[in-house]
Amino acid sequence: MALFDALCHLYLHEDPNAALRRARQVGVVDLMLAGFDPNGWQRQRSLAADRPELHLAFGVHPRAVDDRFSEKLAALTALIQQHRPVALGEIGLDRLVDGAALAVQQQVFDAQLQLSRQEDLPVILHVVRAHGHALEQLAKAPPPSGVVHGFSGASEVAQRYLRLGLMVSFGPMLLNPRARKIREAAKIVPLSQLLVETDAPDQIPEASALPEVVAALAALRGISVETLAEATAENARRVYRLP
Secondary structure (H helix, E strand, O other), X not given: OOXXXXXXXXXXXXXXXXXXXXXXXXXXXXXXXXXXXXXXXXXXHHHHOOOOOEEEXXXXXXXXXXXXXXXXXXXXXXXXXXXOOOEEEXXXXXXXXXXXXXHHHHHHHHHHHHHHHHHOOXXXXXXXXXXXXXXXXXXXXXXXXXXXXXXOOOHHHHHHHHHOOOEEEEOHHHXXXXXXXXXXXXXXXXXXXXXXXXXXXXXXXXXXXXXXXXXXXXXXXXXXXXHHHHHHHHHHHHHOOOO
């Protein structure tokens, strides 16, 4: 069974090579390494060198938005044009951030949506307690395609993203039986728009935990683990335009 981790930050592990070996041992054959800021972009590139199973996305994360955002956006544009990734992300809005105000985050989000259209790249969205604002911006400036990563909203919110043609990705929060809202949303996303992820090491220590997420999601939906693994891997390859 071949699994695709639709979003993780393997480059943040103390020993990413060991973490990658453990992920491979449990069937995780592809991993999307999502970006955060310029320091992380360079670490991503170094780790992914000569490893075709590691796929790269670069972006300015909402938590990385600060008074240097113009400089970071310029660096992001240059990096994408020189070392084309398969996606632009993580980008989005986060109300829990202590740094930049939501209005500044929205400005950076809009600039990156424009960049996604300019470079014809799918986006990876990070949205926390700001779904209304994010959906409004996405409707005005839709990206070519994309993923709502680590979805934590209600079913009604998921439906709005789905109507925009986006994939919805679920991660380790599904493992919490008290996360009823998220677990209900995970049941209504069409199989053709569904992804799985670990967001390791943020949400869970390692990408090797992906089989647990897949098993939990398959049980919620009443389908086999094999069916879910195959569909989500195919979906990831489609949205990220991989062979």
